[in-house]
Amino acid sequence: MNEFLTLFLQQLQSPTLGFLIGGIVVASLGSQLAIPDSIYKFISFFLLMKIGLTGGIAIRNSNPSEIFLPALAAVLIGIVIVFISRWTLGRMPGIKVPDAVATGGLFGAVSGSTLAAVLPGLDAAKVPYEAWTAALYPFMDIPALVTAIVVASVYISKKTGQAEKVEIWPIIKESLQSSAVTALLMGVALGILTKPEPVYESFFNPLFKGFLSILMIIMGMEAAQRMNELRKVAQWFAIYAFIAPIVHGFLAFGLGLIIHKLTGFSIGGAVVLAVIAASSSDISGPPTLRAGIPSANPSAYIGASTAIGTPVAIAICIPLFIGIAEMMLGRIN
């Protein structure tokens, strides 16, 4: 147990987390530091492209049928997370169901920055994982957003008595066209169809960790700024945002371990699945939900996700699941 704590503390000192906390601190102190929006967009594109390329190259050199069960698990988790939120957060006093469902959708959806943060963490801890696990991103992201919008629409139409048909395809299309999923899928496609190794080795791979650290500063600053929004909504959102990533992570880690027993899916892969489940969308999810569930309060779900959900996923869930994986691999007694 002691060794587990030591490892956990080591993770807390990782550059990823250090930069995140740095961002939170400077923004809380009212610093004027501003990183231009276009830089942020470029960095998130770059990171997801690199992750996609890694995944694509891995898929090219592996058996594509291996991905089936983990992908199915990702879809299931994405859907279940929305219902968990509907029946826990949504039942709390003073919480409107559409707000709870939208929050669940955002927490079921996936954060590119969190995904980018877990992979170097696994590398550093020398926990092996299948590189294609990053390609599980859209399998969880899209079902979560679609489920949230459908559940909210059904609830609202029942309540108002006006049956409005929900068109599912436009939601899927919008998610697929979002910048995050496009960058990732394009990377996967280029990794499979072309031989990007030269640019990968000379450009994408060497710059990855540096850009990731800048992204972490931005996420930290964003978290501190969104805190103000979160203060304006019910405290249940903050409580949910703290507990949900951990619960979702364990749920996914459990499923990942079942697949590990069944098909030999790696424990590192189960960690990636767990962290994807623990993460909550910060780029593509909010606009989709804002358009899909207009009556839900964006301050509630964006505040919950960006101010608390993402920091918890990065600062607690990543070290936690990597620590558990190391323990299971027999590195700790």
Added chain:
Amino acid sequence: MSQQVWKLVIVAEEVLSKKLTKLIKEAGATGYTVNAAGGEGSRNVRSTGEPSVSHTLSNVKIEVLTGTRELADKITREIEKKYYADFSIITYIYQVEALRDHKF
């Protein structure tokens, strides 16, 4: 050389930008101008200044010049019906003089 036209201004959430411009074109307007906007209203401060990860809290200001008041009203009615209830959005209108006539 100039023509009296109506200038309809819509300040709205950036997530609506594409939908609004589509609506404007479909209503029959010949064009529009979109600017990034920031400010404060009944639904909190909304700004383009701070780094905004998701763009859900950014605003746009859309200006439409229409030759007739009817067209401007038609656009406003559509926007009112679809978006007033759930989104941060305001619309206002005034008469202006377009210096290139016969365009509207």
